Amino acid sequence: MIEVKNLQKTFQVPITQPGIFGSIRSLFSRQHRRVKAVQNISFSVETGECVGYIGPNGAGKSTTIKMLSGILHPSDGTVTVMGHSPQQERSIVARHMGIVFGQRTQLWWDLPLRDSYEILKQMYQLSEMDFQRFLRRYDDLLGIGSFIDTPVRKLSLGQRMRADLAAALIHDPTVLFLDEPTIGLDVVAKNRIRTFLQTMNREQKKTILLTTHDMDDIESLCQRVIVINHGTIILDGTLDALRQRIGLPSELLLQFATTPTVTPIPEVEHIDLQAENRVLIRYDRARITVPTILDFTRHWGETVDIQMQEPSIESVVETIYRAR
Numbered sequence: 001m002i003e004v005k006n007l008q009k010t011f012q013v014p015i016t017q018p019g020i021f022g023s024i025r026s027l028f029s030r031q032h033r034r035v036k037a038v039q040n041i042s043f044s045v046e047t048g049e050c051v052g053y054i055g056p057n058g059a060g061k062s063t064t065i066k067m068l069s070g071i072l073h074p075s076d077g078t079v080t081v082m083g084h085s086p087q088q089e090r091s092i093v094a095r096h097m098g099i100v101f102g103q104r105t106q107l108w109w110d111l112p113l114r115d116s117y118e119i120l121k122q123m124y125q126l127s128e129m130d131f132q133r134f135l136r137r138y139d140d141l142l143g144i145g146s147f148i149d150t151p152v153r154k155l156s157l158g159q160r161m162r163a164d165l166a167a168a169l170i171h172d173p174t175v176l177f178l179d180e181p182t183i184g185l186d187v188v189a190k191n192r193i194r195t196f197l198q199t200m201n202r203e204q205k206k207t208i209l210l211t212t213h214d215m216d217d218i219e220s221l222c223q224r225v226i227v228i229n230h231g232t233i234i235l236d237g238t239l240d241a242l243r244q245r246i247g248l249p250s251e252l253l254l255q256f257a258t259t260p261t262v263t264p265i266p267e268v269e270h271i272d273l274q275a276e277n278r279v280l281i282r283y284d285r286a287r288i289t290v291p292t293i294l295d296f297t298r299h300w301g302e303t304v305d306i307q308m309q310e311p312s313i314e315s316v317v318e319t320i321y322r323a324r
């Protein structure tokens with residue numbers, strides 16, 4: 001479905017001089033430095049897979065997605081999506097591909113959402129019947145009907161993301177490139193998007209490549225992860241393999257009413273008593289479950305709050321480096 005071979009992207013960035021005169025001088029300067037955003041990466045994605053493409057800030061994720069979708073030309077290497085080059089056969093690939101950039105909308109900012117969809121309907125030459133079916137379907141799945149007459153600029157972030165997802169699917173593509181589709185959303189909105197994407201992947205068999213900074217997105221959606229850092233792939237495997245290889249820790253933050261009496265828990269290496277009667281417990285889900293941990297902690301004192309969190313992408317990358 002997606003084939004990436006020895007892909008590279010190098011940007012030429014002008015070298016700026018300090019100070020205001022320096023900045024003006026830089027405008028006319030020929031001095032550049034080279035930023036190797038993506039360096040020699042290769043992978044393939046099969047039909048129906050949902051792959052998490054993760055890495056810290058500046059790792060090269062968006063640059064890869066932009067090359068896969070034909071927005072950027074690679075400096076070297078090749079990409080094919082369903083056997084076609086996104087650069088040379090952009091209109092063919094565009095028919096099979098939906099794309100969402102969480103950081104910026106692809107809808108018309110000042111128009112009511114409905115008008116944006118009308119424009120897309122014309123662009124993709126949808127029949128009126130298919131268009132009406134699209135509106136009904138994505139009202140059911142994402143609730144777009146409740147804000148369809150609102151100008152895009154007035155939508156909440158969660159509504160805007162749902163609107164963008166629906167727009168990316170208006171032509172019923174087979175592949176979805178999603179660049180941080182849950183960024184900035186609250187827990188409820190994130191869960192709604194995740195449930196929707198699960199439906200798209202598991203029931204509609206859409207192939208999904210997803211970049212995110214949220215390990216919960218990966219946990220709930222992806223069977224496979226590709227980890228990228230400094231433009232190179234440092235790990236490509238199943239989520240389980242990643243977990244086993246680096247002992248991916250999960251975190252439990254407990255808030256006690258008074259100072260807890262902390263005692264060791266078998267299979268748990270990290271227990272940290274923090275300020276204000278909080279205890280951070282890092283554990284490996286392959287070795288111990290949350291109910292078992294709570295069986296121990298209820299003897300420590302009265303628990304008033306429990307928060308579960310997945311490790312940050314940064315700590316995943318750090319752990320991979322340490323394990324290599």
Ligand SMILES: Nc1ncnc2c1ncn2[C@@H]1O[C@H](COP(=O)(O)OP(=O)(O)OP(=O)(O)O)[C@@H](O)[C@H]1O
Pocket residue numbers: 011012013035036037055056057058059060061062063064
């Ligand atoms: N148009 C551009 N011109 C120059 N440098 C760029 C350009 N786009 C990206 N870069 C650089 O390429 C590197 C990779 O950027 P990219 O946006 O792909 O990272 P990312 O993994 O998506 O990061 P983030 O998680 O912060 O979105 C960075 O060093 C970035 O500054």
